[in-house]
Amino acid sequence: MALTGEKHHQINSDKCGKLNVYTMGDDHAEVVILTVHDLGCNHRTFNNLATHQAWTNITKKALWVHVDVPGQEDDAPDLASGFKFPTMQHIAEGLLDVVNTLGIKQCVLLGEGAGANICARFAMLHDDRVLGACLVHCTGTTAGFMEKMKDKIITYRLKQEGMNPTAEHYLETHRFGEDHHPENEEVTRAVELFKQDLKTKINPRNLRLFVETFLVRTPLVDKASDMKINILLATGKNASHNHTVHTLYSALNTSNLSKPEKKTVELLEIDDVANIILEAPDSFGQSFLFFVQGLGKLGHLSSASGRKESLTLRGRTMSMEEADLPKGPESLTKVPGRKTSVPIKPVAE
16 A cells, blocks of 8 residues: 555534644555644654654554644644633544544544543543554543642743743653653754744644643543553653553553453553653554554554564563464563553454
8 A cells, every 4th residue: 555645634523623634644544543642742743653664564554644632733823712622521522523524434543641631532432433542641630739730830821921931841841751861862852843843833822722621631540441442551661641641551450350341451661761752662663563463453564663573472472473363361461661461352353
């Protein structure tokens, strides 16, 4: 399948108004990957990931569908004064209009931060439209006292001053953790580019509304029993929301154990990084491919980078060819930094 260029769609949603959606790839690709971005970002985050060399094999066989939260696209005008910014739940409900309009029967969700929270809500609402969900730095709890105080200060200053150093630092920490490695030139460039985009491309008034709706999010852990699909939670060890990812992982595990038809709940945690998308695209790509193959897709691919990789199955090394074989109900899969505690069952394609 030939990889085609990016296409822009404007899709009307009753809950969100007009959504800017960008597709990349073949409309008849083997798998559809639907993405939602984090605070201070837009679809470019996942566009860059999809075109990274470590993800080339996946991208050639996928249709990417990138969704921008209202008002977060590059050089966006101010949202209309009468526009009521949607809640996290309403944005999730709006994703149904996206898949319906584009004629997508089922997709794999990939979200980061606030976008991961939105993807989780969509999966709970419409599990029949979702094969599985990879949630990066997904916050499963409500905002704590300190987070609320910080967010209120940030949103106030965004409203009064536009983009400012305080808001930049908050958003930088949100995405890259407290102490990203200054000796890592690639990460330093990514941080500087992120800050530059905040100043020149992201509308601060619209961003304030997104931060505010994230601040008043309802908890996901209370709805863990509504999650009926396979989940890969992914986080960097140094990520600012690492602890809330673990909280969600525990809640999903506990809920899953009581279900007659168990689904996989896996945790990928990569040491010495905060933002796994930017700092560890190779490791993340490999784990994402394993996850998608567990859903019955892309089984013919060796690895995201094209190299023959291996994973560990109950303490022994298993080739990718073996990994494609059906697994028994008690199989447990583990790779370095990846924690799995729920039996893996094969998923019919």
